[in-house]
Amino acid sequence: MAYFRLLKRPSLFLFVFAISFINPTFADEKECLNEVKRLIIHKEKAQYDGGFWSLFEKSKALSTKSVIGLTLDKEINKLIVHLTHLCETLDGIALNDLAMIIRDDLKLMNEEEYRKQLTILGKPDKEIDVWFKFYSFSLKHEHRTLNYPSIKETLNLSKKLVSSYVKLYLDNRSKLNADAFKMQVESLLVQISSFTTSNKNIVQAESELSQVPYWDIQESVGGS
Numbered sequence: 001m002a003y004f005r006l007l008k009r010p011s012l013f014l015f016v017f018a019i020s021f022i023n024p025t026f027a028d029e030k031e032c033l034n035e036v037k038r039l040i041i042h043k044e045k046a047q048y049d050g051g052f053w054s055l056f057e058k059s060k061a062l063s064t065k066s067v068i069g070l071t072l073d074k075e076i077n078k079l080i081v082h083l084t085h086l087c088e089t090l091d092g093i094a095l096n097d098l099a100m101i102i103r104d105d106l107k108l109m110n111e112e113e114y115r116k117q118l119t120i121l122g123k124p125d126k127e128i129d130v131w132f133k134f135y136s137f138s139l140k141h142e143h144r145t146l147n148y149p150s151i152k153e154t155l156n157l158s159k160k161l162v163s164s165y166v167k168l169y170l171d172n173r174s175k176l177n178a179d180a181f182k183m184q185v186e187s188l189l190v191q192i193s194s195f196t197t198s199n200k201n202i203v204q205a206e207s208e209l210s211q212v213p214y215w216d217i218q219e220s221v222g223g224s
Helices: 002-007 010-019 024-043 051-058 063-088 097-105 111-120 125-141 148-172 178-198 200-210
Strands: none
Touching (some): 024 063, 063 148, 063 178, 148 200, 178 200
């Protein structure tokens, strides 16, 4: 009898049934992206007024070496981009416009015919090969998954680097010792480089993002 009473309230039954099958990846992605947003807000404390590049530029002793400061700013920003990619692709890498165009066009013709059409549009064979290589990569990685606890660990390690970055900026924005400051910046650059080249998640993000080619099916129309 209890079973039939439950069936008389389908909205409650379906709600409970649906909740039991919710993909936890959605919650993980939201949490992950929120952590990245906090990192972005934090790192902006060091970049809103020109970042480390501006500190080098304002120092008479360091102005000719401002590329060091610029490099540090760029490395932190690149780290954020990689973390964002990891969070957004926990449950697979969505096909981008290029991959979807190739997929849809291949429903109308085979690969050989499609390559000929692209050649007619003036695309060199080398570029066409790059596009098809990327398309194969996209299909292979559309449903690849990441281990969220591992990504969280990467996020926590990244937080330490971003915090060091912000602290170093705030400690030196008013007054700095040129030689000591330069050494600290270079030391932090080494730490970031060591982390981004050894952390498997960041290395994977770098590799996956590097697969995306420049593309423009019709140059006169516009591209990506």
